[in-house]
Amino acid sequence: MAKSENKTQPTDVDPKEFIATVDHAVRRADAERMLTIMGEVTGEQPVMWGPSIIGFGSYHYVYASGRQGDAPAAGFSPRKAHLVVYLLGGLEERYTEQLAKLGPHKSSKACLYLKKLDDVDEAVLRFLIEDSYDFIKDEFPS
Numbered sequence: 001m002a003k004s005e006n007k008t009q010p011t012d013v014d015p016k017e018f019i020a021t022v023d024h025a026v027r028r029a030d031a032e033r034m035l036t037i038m039g040e041v042t043g044e045q046p047v048m049w050g051p052s053i054i055g056f057g058s059y060h061y062v063y064a065s066g067r068q069g070d071a072p073a074a075g076f077s078p079r080k081a082h083l084v085v086y087l088l089g090g091l092e093e094r095y096t097e098q099l100a101k102l103g104p105h106k107s108s109k110a111c112l113y114l115k116k117l118d119d120v121d122e123a124v125l126r127f128l129i130e131d132s133y134d135f136i137k138d139e140f141p142s
Contacts, residue, residue, distance in 0.1 A: 006069040006070070006071070007050065008049050008050035008053060008071075009049065009050065009070075010047050010048065010049055010055070010058070010070075011047075011048045011049070011050065011051075012048075013048040013051075014048075015035065015046040015047070015048055015054045016035070018048055018052070018054070019031045019032055019035070019054075019078065022078045024078070024080065026116055027078040027079070027080075027083060028078065030078065030083045030114070030116065030117045031054070031076070031078040031083065033117055034054075034076045034083065034085075034117070035054070037122070037125070037126060037129070038054075038056045038074055038075075038076065038129060039056065041074075041126055041129045041130045041133065042056040042057055042073070042074055042129070042130075042133050044056040044057040044073075044074075047072070049071075049072050049075065052077045052078075052079070053072065053075050053076070053077045053086065054075055054076055054077065055071075055072025055073070055074070055075035055086075056072060056073060056074045056075060056133070057072065057073035057074060057133065057136075057137065058070050058071065058072055058073055059071060059073050059136050059137065059139075059140035060140060061140060072086065073133050073136045073137055074086065074087065074129055074132060074133040074136075081113075082106070082113035082114055082115060083113075083114045083115075083116075083117065084111050084112070084113055084114075085111065085112040085113075085114065085125075085128075085129070086110060086111055087110055087111070087112065087128060087129065087132035087133075088110060088131075088132035088135055088136060089109050089110045090109065090110075091107055091108070091109060091110055091111070091112070091128075091132070092107050092108075092109065095128055095131075098124050098127060098128055099128075101121060101124050102120050102121055102124045102125065102128070103119050103120035103121050103124075104119050104120065105120060112125075112128070
């Protein structure tokens with residue numbers, strides 16, 4: 001089956017320019033800080049994926065259905081209500097202990113929703129990003 005195009009693709013937009021347009025002051029400051037954290041943890045340069053996701057590294061996936069595409073190996077987006085951190089699928093099951101230590105957050109299968117970075121344990125957040133990133137890069141080598 002031919003590769004289908006995902007809606008979210010890498011762009012040439014500068015992530016720093018995108019962050020400068022974020023209205024919410026806390027979200028903007030947290031996004032600037034996440035650029036540093038994710039860059040340090042992954043060793044990758046930030047790339048805009050679509051209009052609002054900042055990704056670090058990428059991987060290629062193929063579903064059993066034959067659908068395939070590329071996605072950021074780690075990423076985040078400064079949304080209105082939360083700073084959304086994109087990690088490994090199965091997040092809640094895989095990182096039960098770490099999520100309990102993280103601090104105030106919401107989570108879903110592959111996302112962390114944070115109100116403020118200052119409210120979470122940065123060491124735990126760094127662990128989650130690094131472990132998730134390493135797992136994805138090991139499972140989906142380029």
